[in-house]
Amino acid sequence: xxxxxxxxxxxxxxxxxxxxxxxxxxxxxxxxxxxxxxxxxxxxxxxxxxxxxxxxxxxxxxxxxxxxxxxxxxxxxxxxxxxxxxxxxxxxxxxxxxxxxxxxxxxxxxxxxxxxxxxxxxxxxxxxxxxxxxxxxxxxxxxxxxxxxxxxxxxxxxxxxxxxxxxxxxxxxxxxxxxxxxxxxxxxxxxxxxxxxxxxxxxxxxxxxxxxxxxxxxxxxxxxxxxxxxxxxxxxxxxxxxxxxxxxxxxxxxxxxxxxxxxxxxxxxxxxxxxxxxxxxxxxxxxxxxxxxxxxxxxxxxxxxxxxxxxxxxxxxxxxxxxxxxxxxxxxxxxxxxxxxxxxxxxxxxxxxxxxxxxxxxxxxxxxxxxxxxxxxxxxxxxxxxxxxxxxxxxxxxxxxxxxxxxxxxxxxxxxxxxxxxxxxxxxxxxxxxxxxxxxxxxxxxxxxxxxxxxxxxxxxxxxxxxxxxxxxxxxxxxxxxxxxxxxx
Ligand code: C5P
Numbered sequence: 001x002x003x004x005x006x007x008x009x010x011x012x013x014x015x016x017x018x019x020x021x022x023x024x025x026x027x028x029x030x031x032x033x034x035x036x037x038x039x040x041x042x043x044x045x046x047x048x049x050x051x052x053x054x055x056x057x058x059x060x061x062x063x064x065x066x067x068x069x070x071x072x073x074x075x076x077x078x079x080x081x082x083x084x085x086x087x088x089x090x091x092x093x094x095x096x097x098x099x100x101x102x103x104x105x106x107x108x109x110x111x112x113x114x115x116x117x118x119x120x121x122x123x124x125x126x127x128x129x130x131x132x133x134x135x136x137x138x139x140x141x142x143x144x145x146x147x148x149x150x151x152x153x154x155x156x157x158x159x160x161x162x163x164x165x166x167x168x169x170x171x172x173x174x175x176x177x178x179x180x181x182x183x184x185x186x187x188x189x190x191x192x193x194x195x196x197x198x199x200x201x202x203x204x205x206x207x208x209x210x211x212x213x214x215x216x217x218x219x220x221x222x223x224x225x226x227x228x229x230x231x232x233x234x235x236x237x238x239x240x241x242x243x244x245x246x247x248x249x250x251x252x253x254x255x256x257x258x259x260x261x262x263x264x265x266x267x268x269x270x271x272x273x274x275x276x277x278x279x280x281x282x283x284x285x286x287x288x289x290x291x292x293x294x295x296x297x298x299x300x301x302x303x304x305x306x307x308x309x310x311x312x313x314x315x316x317x318x319x320x321x322x323x324x325x326x327x328x329x330x331x332x333x334x335x336x337x338x339x340x341x342x343x344x345x346x347x348x349x350x351x352x353x354x355x356x357x358x359x360x361x362x363x364x365x366x367x368x369x370x371x372x373x374x375x376x377x378x379x380x381x382x383x384x385x386x387x388x389x390x391x392x393x394x395x396x397x398x399x400x401x402x403x404x405x406x407x408x409x410x411x412x413x414x415x416x417x418x419x420x421x422x423x424x425x426x427x428x429x430x431x432x433x434x435x436x437x438x439x440x441x442x443x444x445x446x447x448x449x450x451x452x453x454x455x456x457x458x459x460x461x462x463x464x465x466x467x468x469x470x471x472x473x474x475x476x477x478x479x480x481x482x483x484x485x486x487x488x489x
């Protein structure tokens with residue numbers, strides 16, 4: 001294709017991966033899936049798990065924080081020649097490490113991270129970036145796993161909704177009206193066709209179907225609503241001033257119960273409140289109103305009903321070292337694993353709220369540098385929450401075009417865990433945060449990478465300041481290069 005996008009080739013690569021999996025399964029080989037611990041990685045593992053179950057395959061799933069020598073050494077030890085290894089949502093960014101540790105073994109990689117390193121013949125590598133397709137916005141790893149699973153068996157169309165959850169977990173709803181677009185759009189259509197998903201446009205409160213309005217408003221963190229997000233009492237007080245009945249017949253109303261006029265009044269009050277706190281009007285509208293993805297087969301009043309909440313639940317299980325529960329839920333468990341995951345979700349939420357409140361009281365921990373913001377979480381922010389905290393804080397910074405580099409210190413390993421975020425507008429203009437983080441990490445004896453809008457790294461603590469300074473100057477270089485291109489263009 002003239003625009004560099006080779007959609008058919010990408011689809012063909014998915015088919016080849018599916019053929020390989022079928023061939024090995026039919027030979028009686030065991031399948032070992034290693035996936036990433038965030039919502040997209042867990043959804044991808046759930047999709048592969050369900051598809052392999054349907055194919056009567058013998059398989060096991062392992063979820064990891066990131067790929068490194070330790071993980072690969074475990075993989076080597078746990079899999080012999082009779083095993084097909086599949087990496088989902090990890091691998092593309094670490095091709096050389098993979099090669100050094102896996103040797104000539106055949107591996108399948110289903111990943112949407114920016115590929116780094118050299119591809120090898122024994123890698124069956126399905127990644128949208130290799131075909132000119134934007135893996136940050138158009139399809140996530142669970143989407144790739146879904147395409148592969150559909151080639152395995154047409155009936156796997158009933159797994160499409162899991163890929164929608166994964167894509168939302170990876171914040172791919174960057175299209176107008178907070179929609180999923182690109183190849184994700186086709187997956188959304190499959191999920192609708194299989195009667196598991198409906199899409200509506202509404203206020204994007206977290207829990208619009210499932211919670212009393214004041215709770216839903218307090219749980220909403222994109223945008224982060226100062227003095228309301230995370231604070232149920234203040235949220236209730238705000239709503240009481242709006243002349244909206246919060247209860248009917250002694251029962252709390254949810255957002256879905258409000259009339260059009262009540263919603264309009266609520267939006268307008270929130271809009272004015274956020275403007276008074278310095279937010280831009282168009283940003284408020286684009287983040288508060290948009291597409292909601294409703295999983296119609298899930299019980300109303302549960303966090304599984306709204307695909308964004310489902311993704312948060314999966315993320316919570318992954319970050320809190322209970323990813324097995326997330327995989328079990330994707331594969332259909334609604335009993336013990338689900339109950340336990342609900343408890344973990346609550347704990348995770350409370351931790352995030354605690355750190356956001358702490359940051360509110362310690363604003364000096366967020367520094368504005370020349371070209372970036374730095375959030376010094378140090379030992380005070382638990383590394384399990386730094387990714388979520390970074391995402392939330394990045395939506396409420398005064399200069400949205402400056403990337404945020406947040407980190408927590410993990411004393412046991414003497415490393416910092418870094419979570420970096422850049423606004424979609426600046427990423428679309430050409431700033432590639434994943435690449436910047438990778439280069440800076442390499443120079444500081446660490447590892448890093450990711451996407452243009454969200455990237456991460458693990459860096460030895462002693463290199464912390466050097467790492468941040470390199471990022472600051474790489475961002476500066478990149479922005480001035482882009483400005484130069486713009487003025488020449
Ligand atoms: O952990 P966090 O959510 O901040 O990671 C953001 C993105 O960066 C994720 O897609 C993650 O897979 C990626 N990442 C990476 N290499 C690392 C750390 C994170 O590719 N070493």
